[in-house]
Amino acid sequence: MIGDVIFEMKGITKVFPGIKALDAVSFSARSGEVHALVGENGAGKSTLMKVLSGVYQAEEGDIYLRGQKVRFQHPLESLAQGVSVIYQEFSLLPDRTVAENIFLGREPARRWGLLDTQRMQSETQEVLSLFGDRHRFGPETLVGELDVAQQQMVEIAKALSLNAQVIVMDEPTAALNDTECDLLFQLVDDLRGQGRSIVYITHRMREIRRLADRVTVIKDGKVAAAFDDVPETGQIVEAMVGRDIGQFYPEPATPDEVGEAVLTVRGGGNDRIFDIDLDLRAGQITGFAGVQGAGRTALALALFGVEPFDTGAVTVEGNPVSLTTPRRAARAGIAMLPGDRKAEGLMLMQTVRDNGMISARAFSTALGAPDNTPMTTLDQMDQFFDAFDLRAASYDVEIQSLSGGNQQKAIVARWLSLAPKVLIFVEPTRGIDVNTKAGIYAQMRKLAQEGAAVMAISSDLPEVLGISDRVLVMSDGKIVAEFGYGASEAEVMHAATEAHLELETS
Amino acid sequence: MMPRLKQMNPVFLVLILLFAAIAILSPYFLQPAGYMNFLKRAAPIAILAVGQLYVINSGGFDLSAGALVTLTVIGSSILLDGDASATWWVIIVMLGAGVIVGVANALVVSWLKVPSIIATLGMMITLSGIALTWSGGAPRGYLPENFRFFGRYLIKDLPLIKILPVAVIVMVVVCAAMWWLMHRTNYGKRLVAMGDNPKAAMLAGVPLTETRIVAFVMSSVSAVIAGILLGGFAGVSTDVGVGLELQAITAAVIGGAQLLGGRGTVGATIAGALVLQAMFTLLNILGFPKPVRDVVQGLILISAVVIAGYRRRRSGG
Numbered sequence: 077m078i079g080d081v082i083f084e085m086k087g088i089t090k091v092f093p094g095i096k097a098l099d100a101v102s103f104s105a106r107s108g109e110v111h112a113l114v115g116e117n118g119a120g121k122s123t124l125m126k127v128l129s130g131v132y133q134a135e136e137g138d139i140y141l142r143g144q145k146v147r148f149q150h151p152l153e154s155l156a157q158g159v160s161v162i163y164q165e166f167s168l169l170p171d172r173t174v175a176e177n178i179f180l181g182r183e184p185a186r187r188w189g190l191l192d193t194q195r196m197q198s199e200t201q202e203v204l205s206l207f208g209d210r211h212r213f214g215p216e217t218l219v220g221e222l223d224v225a226q227q228q229m230v231e232i233a234k235a236l237s238l239n240a241q242v243i244v245m246d247e248p249t250a251a252l253n254d255t256e257c258d259l260l261f262q263l264v265d266d267l268r269g270q271g272r273s274i275v276y277i278t279h280r281m282r283e284i285r286r287l288a289d290r291v292t293v294i295k296d297g298k299v300a301a302a303f304d305d306v307p308e309t310g311q312i313v314e315a316m317v318g319r320d321i322g323q324f325y326p327e328p329a330t331p332d333e334v335g336e337a338v339l340t341v342r343g344g345g346n347d348r349i350f351d352i353d354l355d356l357r358a359g360q361i362t363g364f365a366g367v368q369g370a371g372r373t374a375l376a377l378a379l380f381g382v383e384p385f386d387t388g389a390v391t392v393e394g395n396p397v398s399l400t401t402p403r404r405a406a407r408a409g410i411a412m413l414p415g416d417r418k419a420e421g422l423m424l425m426q427t428v429r430d431n432g433m434i435s436a437r438a439f440s441t442a443l444g445a446p447d448n449t450p451m452t453t454l455d456q457m458d459q460f461f462d463a464f465d466l467r468a469a470s471y472d473v474e475i476q477s478l479s480g481g482n483q484q485k486a487i488v489a490r491w492l493s494l495a496p497k498v499l500i501f502v503e504p505t506r507g508i509d510v511n512t513k514a515g516i517y518a519q520m521r522k523l524a525q526e527g528a529a530v531m532a533i534s535s536d537l538p539e540v541l542g543i544s545d546r547v548l549v550m551s552d553g554k555i556v557a558e559f560g561y562g563a564s565e566a567e568v569m570h571a572a573t574e575a576h577l578e579l580e581t582s
Numbered sequence: 583m584m585p586r587l588k589q590m591n592p593v594f595l596v597l598i599l600l601f602a603a604i605a606i607l608s609p610y611f612l613q614p615a616g617y618m619n620f621l622k623r624a625a626p627i628a629i630l631a632v633g634q635l636y637v638i639n640s641g642g643f644d645l646s647a648g649a650l651v652t653l654t655v656i657g658s659s660i661l662l663d664g665d666a667s668a669t670w671w672v673i674i675v676m677l678g679a680g681v682i683v684g685v686a687n688a689l690v691v692s693w694l695k696v697p698s699i700i701a702t703l704g705m706m707i708t709l710s711g712i713a714l715t716w717s718g719g720a721p722r723g724y725l726p727e728n729f730r731f732f733g734r735y736l737i738k739d740l741p742l743i744k745i746l747p748v749a750v751i752v753m754v755v756v757c758a759a760m761w762w763l764m765h766r767t768n769y770g771k772r773l774v775a776m777g778d779n780p781k782a783a784m785l786a787g788v789p790l791t792e793t794r795i796v797a798f799v800m801s802s803v804s805a806v807i808a809g810i811l812l813g814g815f816a817g818v819s820t821d822v823g824v825g826l827e828l829q830a831i832t833a834a835v836i837g838g839a840q841l842l843g844g845r846g847t848v849g850a851t852i853a854g855a856l857v858l859q860a861m862f863t864l865l866n867i868l869g870f871p872k873p874v875r876d877v878v879q880g881l882i883l884i885s886a887v888v889i890a891g892y893r894r895r896r897s898g899g
Contacts, residue, residue: 382785406787420785423778425844434775437768438787442796446771490786 078289079107080142082241082273083159088127088137097123099297100137105242105273110264112288112306113277116316116537120297121277125244129154129161160235161244164251166227170220175200177219178234203237206266210259225256232263243267244275249283250369261286279316279367281309281573313569324514325542326521328561333359334545338529339379339410339498344388348374349553352388356498356529361520363544364533366572371553372533373415376500379531380412381405392497406435411491415502415533417480421487424476428468431475431486432457436493452493460489464519481512488519499523500531505539517543537565592889593837593853600860607867614744618736622815624859625753626651626808630826631833631855632760632848633804636797638834639764641777641843642691642698644798646705647805647830650683651823653713654809659723659818660716666726673729673810680806683709684799691798692791706827713820721818733814749811756807760800761848773797777843832883833858838890858882 084104090097098120105111115121126132128139130148139146141157148154151161168177175196176183184192184199200215211229213222219230228248235243245264249257264287267274276287284291285306293301293315301315335358344352349371356362364372377383379390381399390397397408405412414420423431433446433454440449447454461471464485468478475483484504491499501520505513520543524530534540540547541563549557549571557571601611610616630647637644654676661672683705690701737746764770772793776783784790805823812822837854839846861882862875 380785402785403787403789412785414782414785419779420781423775423782423844425778425840426775430771430775434771434783434786434788437771438783438789440768442767442769442772443763444768445766446768449768494787 078109079271081106082142083128084140085124085128086138086140088124088134088139090123090127090132090134097297098127098134101294101297101299103292103299105275107241107273108268108271109289110268110274110276110287112284112291113275113294114279114284114291114312114316115294115300116279119294119316121294122246123297124294125161125246125275125277128242128244129159155238155240158239158241159244160238160240160242161246162228162231162235162248163246164248166231168219168227168230171218173216173218174204174213174222174230174233175215177230178203178237199237200233203233206236206270207233207263208266210262223256224251225259228252228260229263232267240272242273242275244277246277247279247368248276249278249280257283279573281312281570284312285309309570309573310566313566313573316569324517326518329359329361329524329545333525335359335527338393340391341379341385342389344375344378344385344390345553346374346378346383346386348383349378349550351554352378352385354548354555356531358497358527358529359524360545361524361530361532361543363540363547364531364550365537365540365547365568366550368535370550370572372550373502374553375550376412376502376531376533379405379498379500380410382412403438406439406494406496409497410500411494411496411498412500413484413487413491413502413504415506417483417487417506422475422483425474428461428466428471428473428475428478428486429454429457432461432471432489433493435490439494449493451495457489457493460492461486464489465515479508479512480506481508481516484508484512484516485519488516492523496528498529498531500533502533504532504534505536513539537568541565541568591838591847591850591853592893593850593857596836597853597857597860600857600864604860604864604867607864611863618743618745618747618750620859620863621753622747622749623863624856625747625749626811627826627829627833627859628753628852628855629756629804629811630808630830631837631851632757633801633808634827634830635834635837635839635846635848635851636760636764636773636800637698638831638839638841639774639777639843639846640794640797641780642794642797643702643831644687644801645699645702645827646683646687646709647801647808648823648826648828649706649709649713650680650802650805651809651812651826652820653679653709653823654806655813655818655822656713656717656721656820658729658810658813659721659725662723662726662729664724664726666728669726669729676806676810677803680802681799684802685795687802688791688795688798692794717820719820721820723818725813725818729810730814733811733816735814749815752807752811756804757848757852760804763800764848769793769796774844774846777840777845779844829858829879830855832879832886835883835890836886838886840890841887854886 081104086102088098088101101124103124113121123132127134129151130153131151178200179196184195186192197215204211207229213226219227248260252260264274278284288306291303291306291312292299293312295316337355338358339356341352341354352375366372374383378385379399381401381404384400390399392408399405399408436449436451437446458471466482466485468482475486504516520530532540532543545561547559547563547568548555549568551572559568604611611620634644634647658672658676662668687702687705690696691698731748732752733749735748740746772788776788776790776793780790816822833855834846834851835841836857837850839851861878865875865878
């Protein structure tokens with residue numbers, strides 16, 4: 077029942093300061109079809125959809141809606157023309173009812189400006205009836221009482237009540253469990269049957285195979301491949317990755333560099349991760365790959381005591397440890413470089429030196445001299461900075477004046493003052509320019525060579541493959557595959573996205 | 583040298599200008615009796631302000647300090663009722679009460695996740711209620727001379743400075759100790775780091791709850807000490823502490839402390855307290871009535887925050 081072309085984007089180019097986010101991208105959708113938009117994190121999928129909806133304006137290229145050239149300056153304009161985008165982060169008010177959310181900003185009024193609640197109720201009921209009896213909530217239910225899948229239905233209902241012909245869903249299953257996913261797939265089928273066109277953003281192969289009529293792959297802001305049907309998974313993955321890892325990364329560990337298991341986890345688990353068995357060896361960098369929400373960050377947070385394990389046993393150098401707070405984890409010899417440097421790593425108003433010294437000060441006696449702790453003196457901290465080639469006007473300037481890479485070096489130095497046995501790097505190069513990246517990788521390798529067990533988590537797959545001596549793949553909170561050095565992106569991607577299927581069929 | 587001068591906190595310049603103005607209008611303040619009396623009057627607010635700075639640097643407010651000053655004065659006078667032999671244990675009891683109030687404030691913030699401005703507002707109302715209930719609404723009892731010694735006594739016939747109020751000695755000793763803890767210990771560095779970014783500090787290993795408890799205890803204990811001084815030179819009244827917590831916050835802000843934490847020094851806070859006291863003195867000399875002081879205090883508070891924000895933006899901070 078695929079019909080006419082509803083919208084068409086031609087040669088869209090979008091430039092952000094210092095980066096070409098989209099480069100002459102063309103994309104279209106017909107009525108009654110699901111068009112899957114696929115690509116790695118940062119490939120440009122969401123940017124493209126923000127251009128379509130008018131959040132961003134493209135520098136070059138045209139958008140046609142039902143044959144008419146349009147140029148949306150604001151999302152409200154595209155909404156009025158029947159284009160709805162459902163983002164990963166919902167835009168719902170938890171303390172309002174379903175009906176109030178659906179009519180937010182365009183509430184029907186009676187005379188004297190009184191709210192026409194009856195009309196809101198009945199029209200909401202009408203829209204919800206499109207879901208059959210699957211929604212299990214009414215117009216009067218408070219949104220805060222709904223689970224994630226139901227909230228997503230409210231978002232979809234909102235789109236339907238605006239009579240959206242184009243519905244964009246940005247990784248809609250990211251927060252859903254399997255049953256909820258199935259329900260969503262049925263809804264998408266229904267919407268397609270009603271002749272609407274769905275743009276479905278994902279990087280999960282099983283969803284593409286289950287839902288898509290067409291697939292477009294975006295990589296580095298360009299269309300890497302456009303398929304008029306759903307091809308073999310291998311073809312999609314190849315289009316998504318397929319670039320080689322240069323001399324950017326340090327040499328892997330030689331077998332005699334790898335030592336004993338420093339940290340072991342047996343049967344570790346909590347709300348987000350399950351049945352974790354893990355050995356981190358001295359001298360080795362262990363990388364973690366997986367899609368968003370696969371549990372990599374949750375594992376790091378558990379090991380560092382931020383969101384501790386509920387079950388299982390952990391040892392460090394053979395001694396059982398209880399990792400219930402970051403302070404305990406640090407005492408046990410574990411260090412974590414947080415993923416969000418600004419929010420979780422830096423004391424922005426303090427000097428570079430104070431940012432470097434804070435952990436040594438945190439683990440010394442409260443009344444001790446802050447520049448001369450048992451772990452590190454200020455002079456030794458300066459030597460760490462010098463060794464890392466940390467560039468600052470002076471080590472006494474506020475750390476917020478430094479570049480991201482130099483800030484990261486100060487945080488690494490902070491942990492080195494405690495001589496940790498296990499170092500967990502979460503997104504070690506996020507927001508850091510290419511040249512500084514190589515320096516950070518060299519540092520990580522050096523730490524491993526000096527006997528630390530290093531764990532690296534990154535959403536940048538080539539990075540994980542480039543720096544790691546072995547790669548563990550996580551999916552749905554479990555470790556599902558292991559690869560040695562030199563694994564291809566395609567292999568790892570397969571494991572990360574196919575795990576669902578294998579688990580289901582086995 | 584020039585960049586150093588530019589970096590210098592403007593509060594010190596303002597303080598010098600105010601002193602100059604006061605000295606020109608009333609040369610009495612150039613004599614030891616004049617400036618020592620000025621310092622004596624400034625002592626309680628300086629001590630309160632430095633205590634308050636601990637909580638401000640941790641990222642919070644302590645609104646209960648003023649009510650604790652009142653409770654200290656009222657409670658001491660009722661417990662003592664002129665009995666000089668009881669002075670020492672009453673002082674110890676009052677300092678103990680200060681510790682309890684500080685720990686309670688910190689735990690409500692840390693464990694129950696109540697914003698400090700609300701937690702200490704609740705404590706302020708509670709303490710005022712206790713003071714009122716205990717005293718029955720009017721000053722009762724009587725403070726013996728050895729209790730009033732700290733706030734009132736003047737050491738005389740000294741060379742050079744001629745007289746030295748005991749309150750000034752108390753101020754110097756207490757402020758020096760609090761300066762040392764803030765700027766020369768690991769604790770002080772943890773405190774400021776926590777105020778700057780609690781999550782980052784926690785992930786760097788800083789024990790947040792312990793750090794916060796000490797900060798609130800410093801504020802409460804400084805309020806008790808300020809209460810003992812005020813009881814000494816102002817005597818017993820039921821409104822002795824009213825509004826002092828706001829003066830303390832104002833003094834810290836004049837000294838450049840960042841509200842919500844992460845930046846503030848003891849030296850500049852003491853200077854801020856002296857600026858506030860000098861401003862009151864100046865208005866007094868010029869013959870303005872008391873309510874005008876409040877207007878000026880309010881305007882200074884807002885100006886200090888505006889100026890601090892402007893300086894920070896310009897320095898790219």
